[in-house]
Amino acid sequence: YRHQPVHVEALATGIVNSISEKQAFHNTYDVGGLEAISYRDQLTAIGNTVGKRVRHLQIPLWISKIAVYLFGRFRFVPIDSDTLTMLTSENICDPNPFSQELKSPLESFETGLKYL
Numbered sequence: 313y314r315h316q317p318v319h320v321e322a323l324a325t326g327i328v329n330s331i332s333e334k335q336a337f338h339n340t341y342d343v344g345g346l347e348a349i350s351y352r353d354q355l356t357a358i359g360n361t362v363g364k365r366v367r368h369l370q371i372p373l374w375i376s377k378i379a380v381y382l383f384g385r386f387r388f389v390p391i392d393s394d395t396l397t398m399l400t401s402e403n404i405c406d407p408n409p410f411s412q413e414l415k416s417p418l419e420s421f422e423t424g425l426k427y428l
Contacts, residue, residue, distance in 0.1 A: 313351060315403045316344030319424040326416035335413055342405035346418045351399060354421065361425040373400065 323343060330336040349357075352368055359366035376396060384392040391399075411418045 313400050313402060314348040315351065315354070315399075316346075316348050316405065316407065317354065317421050317424070318343055318345040318407070319419060322411075322416050322418050326410055326414040329414040329416060333414060339413075341410040341414065342407070343410050344403075344405040344407045345424075346407060346420050348404040349421055357422050357425060361422070 326341070326343065355366050355368070380391055380393050380396050383389045407418055410416060
């Protein structure tokens, strides 16, 4: 499942610029990063950035759904059914209208990790 992470500074810039841009009035924008990458690739990139090897453990989705159903209501569990649904959905969009119309420069996921 692919996602398009966007750096918080790019998002904030776009929101601030939307206030002064007349073309943004009454418009909605899909917000996404430059590239669509899988959650696994995101974790690998984070590990590479901080110099740690990431080991991936693939758990079948049906097991994850049962675990979330049984334990998701507890505060110590970091995932609930809504989060699992979001993570297993293709969340991709065309980032150009947001980036170009609101003058919010986007960068690759790995470039955005350089602050770590």
